[in-house]
Structures are given as C-alpha cells and as structure tokens.
Amino acid sequence: MxxxxxxxxxxxxxxxxxxxxxxxxxxxxxxxxxxxxxxxxxxxxxxxxxxxxxxxxxxxxxxxxxxxxxxxxxxxxxxxxxxxxxxxxxxxxxxxxxxxxTHQNIADSQLSMIFSVCDGDISPDAQICLALQILCGFSVEEIANAFLTNLATVKKRLQRARAVLRNGNFHIKTLVETEIKTRSDNVLKTLYLLFNEGYFSKTNNQLIRKDLCSEAIRLTSILVGNALTNTPQTNALLALMYFQSSRFDARTDEIGEVILLEDQDKSLWDNELIERGNHYLVNAFHGNEVSKYHLEAAIAYWHTTPTPERKWENILTLYNQLILIEYSPVTALNRTFAFAKVYGTEKGIQEAEKLHLNNSSPYHSLLGYLYANLDIDKSIDHYEQAIALTNSRIERQTLTKEVERLKRR
Incomplete structure (x- = not known):
C-alpha cells in the first residue's frame, strides 16, 4: 500500500x-x-x-x-x-x-466505549450517529447516507449528542448487564450500518469498502466474545456479515463494476467465510428469538448455497417476515426482486410500481432490470433515471453500460 x-x-x-x-x-x-x-x-x-x-x-x-x-x-x-x-x-x-x-485492552476499550456512547440521555438516532463517528470514523456525509437523510440533520444530531456528553460528566463505565440490555439494540444497529456502508458504498469511488466491512466484523466479534453481549441477535448479525463478505471477490469485475448475483463466478466465493456464517447462524437460533438480523442472515444463507429447489420461494417468505418487523425501502425493493423471481417479471413490475419510490435510484434500477426483456424503451428510461439519481461513480458506470447494451439490441 x-x-x-x-x-x-x-x-x-x-x-x-x-x-x-x-x-x-x-x-x-x-x-x-x-x-x-x-x-x-x-x-x-x-x-x-x-x-x-x-x-x-x-x-x-x-x-x-x-x-x-x-x-x-x-x-x-x-x-x-x-x-x-x-x-x-x-x-x-x-x-x-x-x-x-494490547489486543485485549483495545477490545475491552472499544466494547466499553460503544456502550457508553449509547447513553440513554441521547436520542437513539443521535447515539448511532455519534458511535459511527467516534468508533467507526464515519464522515458526516457517510452518516447521512447510512441514515438516508441530509447533512444538516446529521450535524445537528452530532452537536446535540456531544453537548450531552460534555455536560453529563462523560466517562466509560464497566459494563453492567442492565445497561447492556437497554443499549444493545443501538449498538447492533451501528455495526449493521457500518457494514452496509462498506458492502455497498455510496460515498466512495469503490462499490465495496472492505476496510469498513472488516472493522464491522471485528467489532461484532468483540461482542460475541464477551459473555454479556454474546446474544442470539449478535450471532445473527455476525453470521450476516460473514455470508455477505464471502462474495466480495465475485461481486465486482476487474474495474470495480458490479456483477449481479446470478452472473457471479461461484468459484470465487469464500467457502471458509460461508462456514463461519453457518456456525454463527446456528448459534443465533439457540432460543425462540427471531430478529431482523436472523431473517437477513437466513436470506444471505440461501444466497450462498448451491441453487436448491424453492430457493426464491424461501427467500420471498423471509422477506415477507422481515418487512413486517422493520419496513424500509431497501427491504421492499429486495422483496420485490424475490417476488419477480417467484411469480415472473410482469407481476414483479406490478409489485414494484406499487412502491412509488420515484426519487430512488435502486427503484429505477430494479424497474430497468425487470423491463429489459419486455420493453427496451421503458427499461432504458428507468436506467437513465437511476443514473441521474445516484451519487456513486461506479454505479453510474455500471448502469450506463447497461443502457448502451440495451440500445445495441
């Protein structure tokens, strides 16, 4: 380097x-x-x-x-x-x-720090913003992208959160079980957002930022390694991270452009990371708890297995459960892709258009993909709208190539 x-x-x-x-x-x-x-x-x-x-x-x-x-x-x-x-x-x-x-001192310090930052006197969103900035080194722009919000909102959240720390006699406490229980949801969400920004970066010229993903895995592993934070949700989140990381080398081509899952060279998938994902997913289901991390990890599991019968039916069922637990535009779009795989592209288009996410680049990318074999002009139109809405240079390049390919047809 x-x-x-x-x-x-x-x-x-x-x-x-x-x-x-x-x-x-x-x-x-x-x-x-x-x-x-x-x-x-x-x-x-x-x-x-x-x-x-x-x-x-x-x-x-x-x-x-x-x-x-x-x-x-x-x-x-x-x-x-x-x-x-x-x-x-x-x-x-x-x-x-x-x-x-030392390795142990760093691990203990970061574990204590992230829980201390998630102070009950700070609003949940501001807690996560502060943890992303302090523990993960996120810029204000990266935090805004992670929250799908604007820079001004993030700046205000950070200012208020830091004021609480300054005025509240801030110090890192020894972990207490009751505080861990009340703060763990925001800690896990912070690590989830950290990994997602690395897995599909919107603020960098690289689609994948392995340094962010590695840091998210390292911090989540610290939680799993501590008896107080080794919970089913934490194991499920770590399983999700390992499953997603296993496909890094297959997700982009030699110039960094995205390769869709169905077109990926499966020989490039990292089987060791898949096995780690399997290990933590099994640990996650010790008990009756089913969180969004369990469902997303299970979806990722199906993506990393050899194509079995009813793969997409299983994935759609999991998305149906996930969207009831926590709705988000990204989840809705991913569910619609799975819906199209199960019921066909025409019904998939009908399902997608119900979402009305007209200001979303991924929404138009999905419609561009679904229309590609039905109506080339509509497909091109949606891809061009997706290009206009994205901030990612790599994503623009990938979508532009798809438009050029369709025009040649």
Whole structure:
C-alpha cells in the first residue's frame, strides 16, 4: 500500500482504537481530549513518514506516539479533576499514565466505549450517529447516507449528542448487564450500518469498502466474545456479515463494476467465510428469538448455497417476515426482486410500481432490470433515471453500460 493510501487507511482502522483506549484508561470526561491526542498522532505520522519513510509496524508506531503524547499532556498541563480521574493528583507531576495498546485492552476499550456512547440521555438516532463517528470514523456525509437523510440533520444530531456528553460528566463505565440490555439494540444497529456502508458504498469511488466491512466484523466479534453481549441477535448479525463478505471477490469485475448475483463466478466465493456464517447462524437460533438480523442472515444463507429447489420461494417468505418487523425501502425493493423471481417479471413490475419510490435510484434500477426483456424503451428510461439519481461513480458506470447494451439490441 502506498504511503498516500496508508495513512487514510490507518486513520480508519486505528484512530477509534486510540480514542477508546485513552478514554478507557484515564476516564477522560472530555472526549475531545482523546480525539485531539489521536489527531495529533496522525499529523505527526504524516510529517515524519514523509521524511523518514513508513516504519516497519505503522500501527505500533502510532500507539507509541499516542502513548507519549498522552504522557506529555499530563506532564505539561495542570491536572484537573474534571479532566482525569480523581486518583491522579494535580500536585504530583511525576505521576504518568501507564497503559499498553494490547489486543485485549483495545477490545475491552472499544466494547466499553460503544456502550457508553449509547447513553440513554441521547436520542437513539443521535447515539448511532455519534458511535459511527467516534468508533467507526464515519464522515458526516457517510452518516447521512447510512441514515438516508441530509447533512444538516446529521450535524445537528452530532452537536446535540456531544453537548450531552460534555455536560453529563462523560466517562466509560464497566459494563453492567442492565445497561447492556437497554443499549444493545443501538449498538447492533451501528455495526449493521457500518457494514452496509462498506458492502455497498455510496460515498466512495469503490462499490465495496472492505476496510469498513472488516472493522464491522471485528467489532461484532468483540461482542460475541464477551459473555454479556454474546446474544442470539449478535450471532445473527455476525453470521450476516460473514455470508455477505464471502462474495466480495465475485461481486465486482476487474474495474470495480458490479456483477449481479446470478452472473457471479461461484468459484470465487469464500467457502471458509460461508462456514463461519453457518456456525454463527446456528448459534443465533439457540432460543425462540427471531430478529431482523436472523431473517437477513437466513436470506444471505440461501444466497450462498448451491441453487436448491424453492430457493426464491424461501427467500420471498423471509422477506415477507422481515418487512413486517422493520419496513424500509431497501427491504421492499429486495422483496420485490424475490417476488419477480417467484411469480415472473410482469407481476414483479406490478409489485414494484406499487412502491412509488420515484426519487430512488435502486427503484429505477430494479424497474430497468425487470423491463429489459419486455420493453427496451421503458427499461432504458428507468436506467437513465437511476443514473441521474445516484451519487456513486461506479454505479453510474455500471448502469450506463447497461443502457448502451440495451440500445445495441
């Protein structure tokens, strides 16, 4: 990886770890202190690596610099009770923080951090926005796309959430079972949105952003690895992530354009990841709970199995259950695709047009696909509307090629 690509990649994967460990280790009541130290660490990396070259272990270098900058902060600033835990005395300048960026410390810190951010005094949507920004490194634009909302709304949510943390004596708590139960839904939704943005990115020139997906899997695996958070829903979400990740190499061609499921080279599917998905899906059904993650994981399971009889009937049944649990335009469109597979394209078109999602690029893409063998002019018209509505360069390229193919016919 080139240096100009490495630092943004490390910022995505390591920044949140540094912030979490600093907050967890010193009970910093002002999140901004940890964020400033982490930001300064990356600024120093950009300056130093440009002159001396990239170190052999870049992540370890970042951790070492962050640790030294933290010591400098405590050594050269007046230590106040509102900034650090009471056990560090303001008149004892020789007291320095002692901590390590071990795998376990990072895992424990991030697990505690994400639950602490999901504070009951913050609205659920704002909790998720804040967690996506702090724990996952999302930009405001990425959060807006994940929520299908505008930038101004996201900015207001973040401002209000950060104000609550500043005014509420924020600190990372040891996980308590009752708090985990009340906050776990928003934690899982945050990780779900993180994975989805990586799986089908709308804010990047890549359709798939494996770094986001890998981070979502890593954080969800931390939850599964903790007895308090190893729940059926968490296992179902992790199963979903592994099933979806198994098809990464088959989802795009050599120039990054999307390949539909039915056209994918199944030999490129990762069977090891499919087996992991199967493992966690089995674990997810220990009990009577059936959540949206169970249903989506089960749908993904059917997509990754050799084509059996009644595959699409099973998938449609699962979508029918899913849409009753939590309606969304994306779920409705996916259900309509499965409906067309079961009942034919003409009935699929009728079902799609009932949705009236005229301002949605995926809606017009679906209609373009369904009309392709029935009415080429209508198909082209819908594809062109989809092109006009998407923000993804890769998606525009893929749809434009489909329009050109139809015109040649």
């Amino acid at each position: 080139q240096q100009h690509e490495l630092i943004p990649h490390l910022f995505r994967t390591e920044y949140s770890k540094i912030v979490a460990v600093l907050c967890h280790s010193f009970d910093l009541k002002h999140l901004e202190i940890a964020e400033d130290i982490a930001s300064d660490t990356f600024l120093k990396a950009a300056e130093t690596w440009g002159i001396k070259g990239v170190p052999e272990n870049p992540a370890a270098w970042l951790y070492a610099v962050a640790k030294n900058k933290t010591k400098d902060y405590f050594r050269h600033n007046a230590v106040r009770e509102k900034q650090v835990k009471e056990t560090i005395r303001s008149n004892n300048v020789e007291t320095e923080p002692d901590f390590e960026f």
